[in-house]
Amino acid sequence: MKRSLLLSAVTLATLLSxxxxxxxxxxxxxxxxxxxxxxxxxxxxxLAQSYPATVSAAESAALTxxxxxxxxxxxxxxxxxVQQGQVIARLNSEDLDSALISAEAQYRNxxxxxxxxxxxxxxxxxxxxxxxxxxxxxNVTLANYQKAQKAVKDAVxxxxxxxxxxxxxxxxxxxxxxxxxxxxxxxxxxxxxxxxVPAATIAGAKNDRxxxxxxxxxxxxxVQFPAQFNSAQLEADPISQTYxxxxxxxxxxxxxxxxxxxxxxxxxxxxxxxxxxxxxLPLTAILSDGQNQYVWVFDASSQTLSKRVVTLAADSxxxxxxxxxLQAGEQVVxxxxxxxxxxxxxxxxxx
Numbered sequence: 267m268k269r270s271l272l273l274s275a276v277t278l279a280t281l282l283s284x285x286x287x288x289x290x291x292x293x294x295x296x297x298x299x300x301x302x303x304x305x306x307x308x309x310x311x312x313l314a315q316s317y318p319a320t321v322s323a324a325e326s327a328a329l330t331x332x333x334x335x336x337x338x339x340x341x342x343x344x345x346x347x348v349q350q351g352q353v354i355a356r357l358n359s360e361d362l363d364s365a366l367i368s369a370e371a372q373y374r375n376x377x378x379x380x381x382x383x384x385x386x387x388x389x390x391x392x393x394x395x396x397x398x399x400x401x402x403x404x405n406v407t408l409a410n411y412q413k414a415q416k417a418v419k420d421a422v423x424x425x426x427x428x429x430x431x432x433x434x435x436x437x438x439x440x441x442x443x444x445x446x447x448x449x450x451x452x453x454x455x456x457x458x459x460x461x462x463v464p465a466a467t468i469a470g471a472k473n474d475r476x477x478x479x480x481x482x483x484x485x486x487x488x489v490q491f492p493a494q495f496n497s498a499q500l501e502a503d504p505i506s507q508t509y510x511x512x513x514x515x516x517x518x519x520x521x522x523x524x525x526x527x528x529x530x531x532x533x534x535x536x537x538x539x540x541x542x543x544x545x546x547l548p549l550t551a552i553l554s555d556g557q558n559q560y561v562w563v564f565d566a567s568s569q570t571l572s573k574r575v576v577t578l579a580a581d582s583x584x585x586x587x588x589x590x591x592l593q594a595g596e597q598v599v600x601x602x603x604x605x606x607x608x609x610x611x612x613x614x615x616x617x
Contacts, residue, residue: 336439425451482532
């Protein structure tokens with residue numbers, strides 16, 4: 267039995283010694299882990315964040331006639347640019363014109379009788395009650411005349427501001443009712459941009475920061491539209507738990523920006539108090555081991571990470587101010603540091 271085991275061991279050693287280096291597979295090295303990096307910048311320098319954004323009309327109007335009738339003229343098409351005061355449509359006004367002529371004649375006759383009555387009242391030829399009747403008749407006919415004037419004016423629909431015809435649900439010769447939609451107009455020179463941000467971003471928006479915002483549309487990636495903050499909803503969406511923030515952008519005639527377009531709103535923040543040895547980092551880059559707070563610093567030459575203890579002066583709901591432990595230009599891991607280790611091989615994450 268011992269002889270058999272000895273022979274087996276010798277045979278196995280002989281077989282292993284005959285294997286070449288190529289025949290023995292080397293263990294595969296782990297690939298460098300991608301990490302999102304952030305370059306350390308002085309607290310007075312800019313930090314940019316981007317948010318998915320949706321464009322909508324800052325101003326819109328549903329155009330309707332205040333009276334009913336047959337559309338005699340429809341002078342625009344869907345998608346057509348219009349100027350403020352431009353005629354959109356006209357109703358058939360034959361009956362309205364006739365009513366206006368009649369009302370005007372009645373008013374002028376009543377006014378003439380009233381003027382004649384005033385002269386007769388001076389001499390006492392007519393009584394005060396007769397004068398009251400002439401005055402009342404003059405006022406009634408004046409009201410009818412003004413109503414007829416308004417009806418003729420209401421038979422013409424004009425654009426309340428410059429923009430584009432977004433919807434035109436009617437056609438010429440349609441018989442429409444008062445208040446029925448004829449056209450929708452959207453302002454195109456001023457557009458509203460909406461983003462949704464988490465509560466931490468809202469809480470961190472303090473007055474000691476200067477903000478610069480601009481929109482980049484997916485359809486116009488080479489153009490930056492400066493954005494002006496307008497308002498922010500203070501009630502979170504019950505599903506996403508985010509807050510809607512609205513901006514305005516001015517759109518020139520050289521670009522076509524329509525409601526429903528998507529893009530990214532970039533927000534660059536600058537802390538007013540500039541100090542060369544103070545750095546602002548997102549809280550996601552700061553970690554703690556129970557005793558010290560630290561960050562992971564990326565070494566570009568070795569493509570590895572090293573742990574660096576830092577000292578914080580203050581932090582908000584989303585940002586922290588580092589006063590020691592870092593130098594401007596160094597790169598640190600922006601998020602996910604709890605899954606990393608000293609000396610770990612990494613590579614910069616790219617989209």
